[in-house]
Amino acid sequence: WVAEESQLLVRAAATASSPKWVNAGVQERLPILSPSGFGTVSELYVTYRAWMPTDQTVxxxxxxxxxxxxxxxxxxxxxxxxxxxxxxxxxxxxxxxxxxxxxxxxxxxxxxxxxxxxxxxxxxxxxxxxxxxxxxxxxxxxxxxxxxxxxxxxxxxxxxxxxxPVESPVLTSANSTDGSTILATTEDDPNAAGTQYTLLRVTSGNADFITAGVRPGDEVRYNFSADVWGDETYSSYTVAQVISATQILLSSGTPTAETVGKRVEIHRQLNSTxxxxxxxxxxxxxxxxxxxxxxxxxxxxxxxxxxxxxxxxxxxxxxxxxxxxxxxxxxxxxxxxxxxxxxxxxxxxxxxxxxxxxxxxxxxxxxxxxxxxxxxxxxxENDLLARREESMVSARHANLFAIVDALRPYIAQINLSSTSQQRLFELISAELNAVRVALQNRNYSTALGGQLSDLIVDFIGQAPGLQDTLRIDMQMELGRPGNYIEANVSIS
Missing domain, CATH: 3.30.1370.220 (Ribosomal Protein S8; Chain: A, domain 1)
Incomplete structure (x- = not known):
């Protein structure tokens, strides 16, 4: 790919930012300087990627x-x-x-x-x-x-x-009561000496700190804005105490009282639990x-x-x-x-x-x-080993493919007749018995056995209420993983 002159726009006095460079909790942009040895000119590298066309077949x-x-x-x-x-x-x-x-x-x-x-x-x-x-x-x-x-x-x-998962939203517009932005003000804590704007109060009426599970240590994001590049920025504070459904105390307050409601979100850095x-x-x-x-x-x-x-x-x-x-x-x-x-x-x-x-x-x-x-x-269904163990599901599927393949040639190629049904049932039973023997020996090893332990046919006959349907009921027995070995040693 070769860029055309009109495809790239490079602005003068470019700046860059990093989440690790903040001033009073606010991420700031820094000027980009030419590396030593390059003089006043730096090289700009551009990476171009494009999705391949969507396939039509696997x-x-x-x-x-x-x-x-x-x-x-x-x-x-x-x-x-x-x-x-x-x-x-x-x-x-x-x-x-x-x-x-x-x-x-x-x-x-x-x-x-x-x-x-x-x-x-x-x-x-x-x-x-x-x-x-x-x-x-x-x-x-x-x-x-x-x-x-x-x-x-x-x-x-x-x-x-x-x-x-490193962090998780605790209270945002996504789980506010009306799906709208949550607004809050900050004011002086009347129960603390001096003046510090650590009391945050919800004013939009669409959030409940207690119901949302806000707890001390959660991160409060406040004073949202956009920088010159359009990236979202905010000031970060920490919850010190949950006072009520609409009030929390911050560990450190905003520089001044915020008397007009501003967007607020609560997030959590996740611990092991x-x-x-x-x-x-x-x-x-x-x-x-x-x-x-x-x-x-x-x-x-x-x-x-x-x-x-x-x-x-x-x-x-x-x-x-x-x-x-x-x-x-x-x-x-x-x-x-x-x-x-x-x-x-x-x-x-x-x-x-x-x-x-x-x-x-x-x-x-x-x-x-x-x-x-x-x-x-x-x-x-943890009590059902055949559904919990991945290998038993894998074996089940492999065996079902074999059973379906054995029965498929008979679909629409048999007649369900009262005069010949016994011979038909014997034919189907013999077919399934051959499948059973084959699967018992397929991929056999001493440690694992075959793909199948047993296949028991319980019923072959016309499906009740369905005149053109042959019904076959079977039980499939699979090998069970030996997940544990219990060894008892007596010392004499």
Missing amino acids: SIIGPNDDLDQMLPGPSDIDNPLKYAVSLALTAAGGAQVVYFNTGDPSVLDNWKTALDASSQTRQAYGHVPLTYDTDVLSAVYDHVVAMNSETSNFYRVMWTGSTD DRVEVFKSEAGRFPSDLVRYVLAPKVVIGTNTVESIYGAAILAGMRAGLVPQQSMSRLEVTSIVRVQGIDKLSAALLDQLAGSGAFILINDVVSGEVIVRHGVTASN
């Missing part, structure tokens, strides 16, 4: 395909799709990776186009949306649920990643055994520290390279050097998060490697 890449030809540009965090595909491909151990280029990811319809394309193939199993946009995640989740329905039988799951509650909420957003919520706020890959969605891409790739009945618990995630953001959480808190549906990555103190703490789904 693409499939294997270990022998040319990634650079299929996805141009560098394989780094600034080229997120290619970066995630390369990570998944490396982790897949020779398995293929399916991807779709959404183009501009801020356009929801682009994601819907991707999901429509995905619905045309059975090869797209683990869906990893590289976003935290709730509308997109909801669309992907709805797609996954629909594809798992009894009329679609295109079984698949969704992998999502945790955020890295707060962060755990955020993680629990995220894990419970889609409470389903079709979802894997990867808890790893930041992951270090090579020299890059990146978001957890890239860890999710790696794990989805790992699953593609494993046999379906293989548990991911305790497996080493070789692509990730370190996990950041949950190091200080106790084992008890991690147990709570796993119970809430978090698929947790940890830095193992024994091996020094990053491992999967426990491969669980986001299902809230």
Whole structure:
């Protein structure tokens, strides 16, 4: 790309700002000076990026395909799709990776186009949306649920990643009683000696400090304005005491009394307890055994520290390279050097998060490697192992594909007749028995067994009230992960 003269505008006397350079809590702009040795002229560098066109079909890449030809540009965090595909491909151990280029990811319809394309193939199993946009995640989740329905039988799951919550809004226009800006004044605290404008009072009548859960230590943002560049600035104060629903005391006050109501917001720097509650909420957003919520706020890959969605891409790739009945618990995630953001959480808190549906990555103190703490789904049915354990869901889906494939040739190619139904039932039963034996031996190993423990046919017959429907009731028995070993040693 070569810039034209009319495409870039460079202003004289340019300035720059940094959140680390403030004066009395207000961020200020500083002049940009020429570095030593450059004289009076500095070099200006411009980076140009553009979204690739939205695909119309999914693409499939294997270990022998040319990634650079299929996805141009560098394989780094600034080229997120290619970066995630390369990570998944490396982790897949020779398995293929399916991807779709959404183009501009801020356009929801682009994601819907991707999901429509995905619905045309059975090869797209683990869906990893590289976003935290709730509308997109909801669309992907709805797609996954629909594809798992009894009329679609295109079984698949969704992998999502945790955020890295540092602060959270406590009281803003978003949760005011009328959805409007909250206004407040400051005045002298009558209960303190001297004059200090530390008493902040809501005057707009649309906020309640107590109901919102405002507490000492929360940040008060006040005196909002815009600088010459249009960036929003504000003064920052700290809550010292919550007096009532409309009054709080600040640790230090405004320079003068603010007698006309001004915009105010309350924010909170999150501690470990707060962060755990955020993680629990995220894990419970889609409470389903079709979802894997990867808890790893930041992951270090090579020299890059990146978001957890890239860890999710790696794990989805790992699953593609494993046999379906293989548990991911305790497996080493070789692509990730370190996990950041949950190091200080106790084992008890991690147990709570796993119970809430978090698929947790940890830095193992024994091996020094990053491992999967426990491969669980986001299902809230913790008492049902077949829904909680990720590997049992994976095996279930692989087996269902085989059962559907065995029965599909009979659809619309059989007659339900009272004179021949017994022989038909025997034929179907024999077909399912062959599937059972095949799955019991598929991907068999001494440690894991086969994909299937048993398949029991309880009923074959005409569906009640449906003259043209053959009904088959079966029980699928799956291998259960041996998550614990109890060893008792007697000393004599």
